[in-house]
Amino acid sequence: MSENAATTRQLTKRYGDRVAVDAVSMTVRRGEVYGFLGPNGAGKTTTLRMLLGLVRPTSGAASILGRPAGRPHPPGTVGALIEGPGFFPYLSGRANLRTLARHRGFGDAEVERVLDRVDLTERGDDRFKGYSLGMKQRLGVAAALMGDPELIVLDEPTNGLDPAGMADMRALIVDLSRDGQTVLLSSHLLAEVQQICDRVGVINDGRLLRESTVAEMRGGVSLRVRATPVETARAxxxxxxxxxxxxxxxxxLVSDLPADAAPDLTRALVAAGVDVREIAVVERSLEEVFFEMTAGLHRPAADPASEAARDNKELVS
Known part of the structure; x- marks a missing residue:
């Protein structure tokens, strides 16, 4: 069995003269939470669509659980929520899931399990058209969780959720990983992803800029010093x-000194007559790293709505 749940190799998608996804090579390992990060229109959704076999790539290749993209998987092997969930508006949430469950070969007990997993049991009999955006999103996640799939692909899973809902979604994703399932999620909310992902890939303008662990991406800690006079402190x-x-x-003043250098540095500053106002350990956030990585990249981002429309025209039947 391969240690990788999903891979892409030089995956590329062109729409006329525009390159929406540019030779993306990414690796999602089994059992990890992988964050696919980038601004809206960066190519995240198109990449995920190609990975799942929903859109044909212009060039390159992709595979999931050892099978080429587009090759059928047994029910319950792969679950996905791409963009917004699509359900029958006049059916209840429960009825919508039961319809999907029958199609996939699952019973009503599985419907109740996933409704409970996303905290929608009490609202399961409400019509889908009356759901809030956050509830619709949670129902889409419930559909993706049917059958306890090995790999779960979630495109912007916290979209439309309030802060409490976002916290619940984070906890759910962490629980899935603890149970041995692999989660690949895309997001433009870097602060959210920083809290739950093992590894991340950063995409911008269709290009994968970097792929590494969260800790490696953020780099080591630094020491920040606020003291006067500044010139003496700097020296x-x-x-x-x-x-x-x-x-x-x-x-x-920010230096790349390790955290355990703070006591000696404090003593040196005080001995020199410097007024020390603060010495603090600081870490860069993923957001700060992302802005550093994308500085100077000014190519206009694609309109995600128009890109999705083009994708929909090319769905693999």
Whole structure:
């Protein structure tokens, strides 16, 4: 059995002269939560559609659980929610799921299990058209969870959820991973993904800029020093930092010194007569790293609505 749940190799999608996805090679390992990150229109959804075999790539290849993209999988092997969930508006949430369950070979007990998993049991008999955006999203996730699939692909799963709902979704994704399931989720909310993902891939303008663990992406910790006089403090920090960088920021001096250097640095500053106002350990967020990675990339992003419309015309039958 391959250790990878999903892979793409030089996956590319062109719409006329526009390259929506540009030679993306990504690897999702079994049992991990993989965050596919990027702004709206970056190519996330088109990549996921190609991975799932819903859209034909212009070039390149993709596979899921060892099978080429588009090859049928046994029911309950792969679950997915791509863009918005599509259900019959005049049926209840429960009836919609029962319709899907019959098609996939599952019983009513599985419907009740997934309704409970997304906290919709009490609203299951309400018509879908009366659901809030967040409830519709949760019902879509419930559909993706039918059969306890090995791989779950979620496109912007927190879309439309309030803060409490987002927290519940984060907890659900973590629980799925703990149960041994693999979760591939796309998002433009980098702060959200930072809390739950093992590894991430950052995409912008259709190109995969980097793929690594969250810790590697964010880099190590730094020390921030707020002290006066600044010139004296800078000299002492630079001497302690040796060949490490020291940067002036609006919040103070930031160096790449490790956290355990703080006591010695504090003593050196005080001994030199410097007034120390703060020494703090700081870490870059994924959002900060993303902005650093995409600085200078100014190609206009695709309109996600028009890109989705083009995708829909090319659905693999």
């Amino acid at each position: 002492i920090v630079a001497r302690a930092a040796a060949d490490r960088s020291v940067r002036d920021t609006p919040d103070g």
